[in-house]
Amino acid sequence: MSRNAKINTLLLLVVAALAVLPLALGLGDGKEEPFAGADAQAEAAITELKPDYEPWFSPLYEPPSGEVESALFALQAALGAGVLAYYFGLRKGRRQGAATATGTATAEPADGPATAGAAPAKS
Numbered sequence: 001m002s003r004n005a006k007i008n009t010l011l012l013l014v015v016a017a018l019a020v021l022p023l024a025l026g027l028g029d030g031k032e033e034p035f036a037g038a039d040a041q042a043e044a045a046i047t048e049l050k051p052d053y054e055p056w057f058s059p060l061y062e063p064p065s066g067e068v069e070s071a072l073f074a075l076q077a078a079l080g081a082g083v084l085a086y087y088f089g090l091r092k093g094r095r096q097g098a099a100t101a102t103g104t105a106t107a108e109p110a111d112g113p114a115t116a117g118a119a120p121a122k123s
Contacts, residue, residue: 001009046053063069 063072
């Protein structure tokens, strides 16, 4: 096994352990939702500190369940990742295209490719 393959295998095992261990050990705060988001934790802290607090705004859309909310969040993250990947891929492609164009421009004369030994074109 090559050195790169060993490193990749080790990294894959670390990522798998980071994903599986919290679920297997049941980490969380012990409440009904062990992995509550920051919004739920902030709401609980505000309610504890100031029970009569009235929010300024209400959500425009309230998902029917936590699963739908999680799915919408995952969709939002996937769309954002897709936009970023497209942008960086486009930049890399343009940079490679510019490098190729620069490389061919310096390798050929300004009037076009060399035609040594070719017969002149008939009109």
